[in-house]
Amino acid sequence: LAVLHVHQSFACLLQTNIQSDCRWYSVSHLSVKERIEKKRKAAQMGGGQKRIDAQHQRGKLTARERVELLLDPESFVETDMFVEHRCSDFGMEQDANKFPGDSVVTGRGRINGRLVYVFSQDFTVFGGSLSGAHAQKICKIMDQALTVGAPVIGLNDSGGARIQEGVESLAGYADIFLVHPSDLPHHGSLCILTHLMLCLQDTSYLFITGPDVVKSVTNEDVTQEELGGAKTHTAVSGVAHRAFENDVEALLYLRDFFNFLPLSNQDPAPIRECQDPSDRLVKSLDTVVPFESTKAYDMLDIIHAIVDEGDFFEIMPTYAKNIVVGFARMNGRTVGIVGNQPKVASGCLDINSSVKGARFVRFCDAFNIPIITFVDVPGFLPGTAQEYGGIIRHGAKLLFAFAEATVPKITIITRKAYGGAYDVMSSKHLRGDMNYAWPTAEVAVMGAKGAVQIIFRGKENQAEAEAEYVEKFANPFPAAVRGFVDDIIEPATTRKRICRDLEVLASKKQVNPWKKHANIPL
């Protein structure tokens, strides 16, 4: 009922469009009941109508609008609406500078019926800056989320620390990010140091130091967009996981995305009702791998054709495009999908794609999401840039991630599985549960040409030797006879197989030896 009440008053306010400055009520001749009402109204208005309009003019929604869009209708239960900041310097103590709720809206609600905690920074109040009170509000819902085992979604729109508060606001950051590290495996929040970060094109910026500081320190000329815009973070730095055109689109996608994830690491991955037959034969897969083994194809064609309803939520689609990662469902079960992308750089593994893949695999393992891996990898990218950049160290991250993962792991080799990269890609050697090869699979140390050039260096008849190598190794048999793949399957039956295997593997129990924490090569 309380919830309903809040919303009704909100709607009422919007209709009557009351004056922007509604913080004149300091005189306490009003009854407590009236004061409560006033405060609630004021909290609803954030920084006031003018600032709300300005926010809209920038093409952005307010904190409350975002929450409303994200959550199921009338499901939001707000907390700490009456919290105000405690700063008394620089005139901040004046009533005009106090906003009930301060610069963040917090509470809990439902997305498609499932529980979620949420905080949404309010740019209309001091630019959404982080005060001690603001941090305290966030920490409160994080603590609650932790006790019930539910995720936290943060909608960030903040200029940074509230400068007037000095060290107290910095302590607030520490509270959120350092004091509560134990939270982190439990929530899918949207800020940095978290599991997934989505951002907006043209309006999202994120950096440690802004362009002005950059200019004064390093003398680089750089715009906000170039330094920390959505494009930078989704295509170059790999900081953000996906960018959206605007608030509305991002929040709508977030609602659907949320459905893929379990509420916490204590829960199994959710299973949604599925209308796509689990035994559907996918005929198009029989011809997806081109006749010439050097020709590219789109791994997304395979993924879209196999998963339920063709619904694939890709993570980091514009970063390290030579590996594809994302979420989908198989017969209703959420799965994480990792695939080499032959269309980009032949699908090789390099530093960025290894790190991207590793992070994703660990995410899945942390949240009990089975991993399906599609392999078409010619190897690790050679060259000084990669070696100097530490490809050995970074490539090992992906190997480590797959090896330590105890969730069900199903691997399909569609074509090339060469050398060390073959090992890395969820191979049998890394405890893959079911490893399949398509008839087009080539599991070998390297391509025939390269191999022959080494084995028969300086000898004649290289063409003949190459043909022999192809005959011997450019097929699935060498791996199949050793049991490194469990079966050679018709591509069209892949979906059926995976669905069946997932059902069996749902009860998989595997425990890694005890350690304080694993030592992934960071």
Add this chain to the structure above:
Amino acid sequence: VFHVSTSAHLTYISTFDKILIANRGEIACRVIKTCKKMGIQTVAVHSDVDSNAVHVKMADEAVCVGPAPTSKSYLNMDAIMDAIRLTGAQAVHPGYGFLSENKDFAKRLAAVGVTFIGPDTHAIQAMGDKIESKLIAKAAKVNTIPGFDGVVKTAEDAVKIAQQIGYPVMIKASAGGGGKGMRIAWNDEETREGFRFSSQEAASSFGDDRLLIEKYIDNPRHIEIQVLADKHGNVLWLNERECSIQRRNQKVVEEAPSMFLDADTRRVMGEQAVQLAKAVKYSSAGTVEFLVDSKKNFYFLEMNTRLQVEHPVTECITGLDLVEQMIRIAKGYQLQQKQEDIPINGWAIESRVYAEDPFKSFGLPSIGRLSQYQEPLKLSHVRVDSGIEEGSDINIYYDPMISKLVTYGATRAEALARMEDALDNYVIRGVTHNIPLLREIITHPRFVSGDISTNFLPEVYPEGFKGHHLDEDRCRELLASAAALHVTSQLYSHKILGTQRVSSAPMDQNNWELCVELGQELHDIEISKSGNSYIVKVDGGQVEVCGDWNLASPLLPLTINGTCRMLQCLSKESSGNIVLQYMGTLFKVRVLSKLTAKLNSYMPEKVSEDTSSILRSPMPGTVVAMSVKPGDTVADGQEICVIEAMKMQNSLTAVKQAKVKSVHCQPGETVGEGDLLVELE
């Protein structure tokens, strides 16, 4: 449903043990089907990119005859001769196109004692040359079009002759066919340009750039007579096919019989066709094409000495299997039928389903991979001749035809209604296709009443094809369907199975307020659910939408206000964007809750780029000529470059007067659809 041959016997007389099909795609598959029926072994030939093609899988044996370009594979006679030798094929069926009307090929086969399933070389030669064929036709007392009976040598020659005949004139390749190398000119300037294009196209398509000119008959119908002749002088005419619906002189929709012909005209045309066939001692199946004017005067156009693309409509109404007949005739058997045995049973319509974008000049080729593909074979009285399957690639090397969709019925109306259904049930994903146009044609009042000519498309769509125009009722139905689909999918999102540690809140809503965006317009919608049906209040009307609501199926069979409608859902995104195929055309809608729509109005609009100063390739192809360089000034309508795609030369022109800023491609370069070619200032 494969509607061929009513011939009573199920065992076939012995003809050949093994036939090689020197073709690809649907026609190769078509021939193989009949061979299988007749107990004949089949050999497919293919290019390397076609290794996985359907015709290769269907045939008993397959031989790769070269790389993708047709000149190196399907036109590569040496390689095909090798394949014949290798496999021991006794006969070759050439299909249509490629080597089907190549007399040298027929001669080479004859030299090694292999039967060419088609007419004798001398008939191919006589009819293959348009100038000679016209002379022969004249001599055989067949009505012919006034024109110049000789080869045109230069552009100026062409202008002179055109002036003598009188405009408009038609310039066409002497060796041509299928509309390639064909241009219509209304004045001297167009004649010069037409000469240039036609000779280029003729050279690239047929390796023979000889051209001829004749009087162009404005607003004619294209009606052709199917003939069947054996090697013993017996010739039959198997009625006509109406092929007037064309774009750029290529047929799109064909039917048999024609609504326009009365029994007498039909008989006279048939008899003239037979006279011509006899005059060249024709054997096998052949087609005599006529132009028919509004007074039912008909003129001989050309004779195609091969199996025609649109032969299935004739098979449907006569009950004959033309491929079977061709094979029998090639073996030397006499025709079993007499002229009076040839019936017109009902009506058949054929739609050519192409991978092309009908919104660009009624169809510019598109390429891609058929990610999903379902032929409407569950419907009765439907025949689909295709050579592709789910997963097939439509590439730039070959004809972009996906299939020939044929429906038949006792009456034309029945056949048309079935065609409408079949088009709605046809699932094609991954390439742009022309089903929107086909469906509009077959439901257009002018087409339905039979008021058609070869100018049908430009006359009916003078501004170009724009897709189905939704009237008020249809618009409401579309909005209601989209809203219902949206709500279904929202409800579906709540269906998490199994017991959960933290229980879910059920969706107990039964009414929703939505806002649907279609085009630039926003429509407020109230929708309520009961069982599988939704009551939708939209634009002052009420629509009831009922369905199974399977979100995994590409087909969305709905009952809208009691009428069965087949919609297709092409995509449904979290952002509320839904693409639906309705009445054949794709409509993009965006369904949002009322609240979301309100908040969405604060979102900045995306600015789209100014396209007038950017020339992008409208289709994938090869740049064959670049007529400008940076710094040049171009006038509105001036040619900027020429792109060749699927053997068609397409001239791209400027849409405003401007200076050329930069050129991003060179002749010989392969470009993809949407690639930047030239930037103007």
